[in-house]
Amino acid sequence: MSSVPGTDDTAAPPRPSSAVPVVGFDLDMTLVDSSAGIAATMRAVLAEVGVEVSAADVWPYAGMPLELIVAGLAPGRSASEVARLTARYRELYPALGVPTVRSYPAAAAALSAPAGHGGRSVVVSAKHTPNVHRVLAGTGLASSIAAQDVTGDLFAEDKGVRLRELGATAYVGDHPGDVRAARVAGAVAVAVTTGSHDAAALREAGADVVLGGLEDFPAWLEGHATDLRDGKRTVPGPR
Structure with a gap:
């Protein structure tokens, strides 16, 4: 129920007011292919408690918070055990995961593209924040993004809150949770099919735009930037 007569508190948030x-x-499977490192680290962690999983078992969980991945791959664990295994993963990831991460060929250009329209890029990821910085540095992408514009440890709607604080006009990700994040932020939900979800699944989740990869992003951004300059509403209402 609305707290103010004549209003609806459940309405979608207003779109960002930025003219640029x-x-x-997102980071994993959007800017970088981190699948091998995530699988290697998760397999090592779970093997320590006698749980054997394959890379194929880990793949559907790409982009999700670690706690949910651990709980899904090793069901029946207590909350304290899930927390311990999550901490162990974060301990091992710099050595087992980071060296295998590769940026997608168009990632650097995509990160730099908003600046060409007077804007900027931000990174908001579910990955642990120190590891986000390690991955960006290890893949050479750190030079394309300001350190203060990097946030980790957030998923789905929680990402959206941070994106709204940053004034995001669009959010690019590979997971349905990223679409939900864009909705909370009042931003355009731009999905890429480089993760474990195909175009149909991302459209079903409510993506406004589905791209095959970041190589298609600069062309889309041209239209988005023009709409912002012209004051056009580029963020649809609730679905």
Whole structure:
């Protein structure tokens, strides 16, 4: 129920007022292919408690918070055990995961593109914040993003809150949770099919735009930047 007569508290948040693009990017499977490192680290952690999983078992969980991945792959564990295994993963990831991560070929250009329209890029990820910085540095992408514009340890709607604080006009990600994040932020939900979800699943989740990869992003951004300059509403209402 609305707290103010004649209003609806459940309405979608207003779109960002920026006249220039402020574009948020997810990290894993959006800017970088981190699948091998995530699988290797998760397999090592779970093997320590006698749980054997394959890379194929880990793949559907790409982009999700670690606690949910651990609980899904090793069901029946107590909350304290899940927390311990999550901490162990974060301990091992710099050595087992980071060296295998590769940026997608168009990632650096995509991160730099908003600046060409007077805007900027931000990175908001579910990955542990120190590891986000390690991955960006290890893949050479750190030079394309300001350190203060990097946030980790957030998923789905929680990402959206941070994106709204940053004034994001669009959010690019590979997971349905990223679409939900864009909705909370009042930003355009731009999905890429480089993760474990195909175009149909991302459209079903409510993505406004589905791209095959970041190589298609600069062309889309041209139209988005023009709409912002012209004051056009580029963020649809609730679905």
